Amino acid sequence: MAQTQTLSKNQKIILDIIEKAKEPLKAYSILFNVQKKGIKAPLQVYRALEKLIKLGKIHKVESRNAFVACKNSNCEISKATAFSICETCKKVTEISNQKLSKYLKNFHDKTGMTYKKYNLEFYGLCTSCKRS
Amino acid sequence: MAQTQTLSKNQKIILDIIEKAKEPLKAYSILFNVQKKGIKAPLQVYRALEKLIKLGKIHKVESRNAFVACKNSNCEISKATAFSICETCKKVTEISNQKLSKYLKNFHDKTGMTYKKYNLEFYGLCTSCKRS
DNA sequence: TAACGTTTGTTATAATATAACATATTTAAG
DNA sequence: CTTAAATATGTTATATTATAACAAACGTTA
Ligand SMILES: [Zn+2]
Ligand SMILES: [Zn+2]
Ligand SMILES: [Zn+2]
Ligand SMILES: [Zn+2]
Numbered sequence: 001m002a003q004t005q006t007l008s009k010n011q012k013i014i015l016d017i018i019e020k021a022k023e024p025l026k027a028y029s030i031l032f033n034v035q036k037k038g039i040k041a042p043l044q045v046y047r048a049l050e051k052l053i054k055l056g057k058i059h060k061v062e063s064r065n066a067f068v069a070c071k072n073s074n075c076e077i078s079k080a081t082a083f084s085i086c087e088t089c090k091k092v093t094e095i096s097n098q099k100l101s102k103y104l105k106n107f108h109d110k111t112g113m114t115y116k117k118y119n120l121e122f123y124g125l126c127t128s129c130k131r132s
Numbered sequence: 133m134a135q136t137q138t139l140s141k142n143q144k145i146i147l148d149i150i151e152k153a154k155e156p157l158k159a160y161s162i163l164f165n166v167q168k169k170g171i172k173a174p175l176q177v178y179r180a181l182e183k184l185i186k187l188g189k190i191h192k193v194e195s196r197n198a199f200v201a202c203k204n205s206n207c208e209i210s211k212a213t214a215f216s217i218c219e220t221c222k223k224v225t226e227i228s229n230q231k232l233s234k235y236l237k238n239f240h241d242k243t244g245m246t247y248k249k250y251n252l253e254f255y256g257l258c259t260s261c262k263r264s
Numbered sequence: 265t266a267a268c269g270t271t272t273g274t275t276a277t278a279a280t281a282t283a284a285c286a287t288a289t290t291t292a293a294g
Numbered sequence: 295c296t297t298a299a300a301t302a303t304g305t306t307a308t309a310t311t312a313t314a315a316c317a318a319a320c321g322t323t324a
Pocket of ligand 2: 089128
């Protein structure tokens with residue numbers, strides 16, 4: 001079970017900082033923030049990120065090269081992700097919508113390709129940026 | 133009209149090489165390939181790519197940092213894109229499916245955010261990689 | 265305790281992308 | 295035409311993102 005997975009020291013440190021952040025975090029900004037905790041090199045960060053992604057604890061927002069904590073029961077181990085991204089304030093929200101995920105999981109194109117995973121990113125204006 | 137848009141010299145060179153490629157191309161591989169035509173610096177490539185994306189002539193495959201020619205009437209100037217990506221052979225195919233794009237264009241989340249654009253990437257196995 | 269897989273630490277380097285500045289070319293008014 | 299604005303180019307330097315390669319430590323479990 002993913003829930004019982006025990007994280008290593010570095011993985012915990014890095015998950016913690018991502019979970020506390022209100023914004024998606026970039027790898028090197030994570031690095032800067034954990035240097036006081038003894039993590040000194042990019043690889044230490046990237047390795048933890050890679051593992052956390054595999055476990056579904058975090059996701060990479062591909063178009064931003066940034067990382068967010070999963071808000072959605074670990075997203076079936078990161079196989080089906082959707083985000084809304086405000087182009088003004090850069091806020092990223094994970095979308096959890098049953099109909100949408102069902103629709104996409106069942107989607108097949110005419111080539112007969114088998115999909116194991118998808119990532120969807122919507123870009124636009126969040127409500128507060130719309131007002132101003 | 134997008135069709136009447138006239139491209140500059142560098143833009144033509146770079147669109148041409150992307151259109152002829154069977155694979156998504158990376159920026160520095162494009163650079164390498166156009167050096168004989170006088171384009172010497174990364175910025176010259178990135179600037180052309182940026183413009184071609186705006187015009188909907190090409191798309192960036194975000195999870196791959198690679199660029200493909202649009203196969204779909206310039207995709208309403210790149211506002212609605214979907215790809216299927218084979219994780220084995222790395223082949224990328226642009227999906228053009230009316231139902232899917234209609235569904236996504238009309239999608240609204242509960243926050244009331246306005247979407248101007250989306251990008252969807254499916255990952256899996258293409259038919260020929262499935263066989264082998 | 266030995267063997268295996270996983271995690272860590274470390275240095276170096278690769279790959280991707282942009283800043284800043286100078287010049288040239290094209291377009292659209294006046 | 296002529297000038298101004300917008301767009302495109304050329305160039306050097308640098309920023310940002312990510313991985314390679316190697317060695318050591320740790321945590322299982324047989
Ligand atoms: Zn999630
Ligand atoms: Zn916003
Ligand atoms: Zn397209
Ligand atoms: Zn394939």
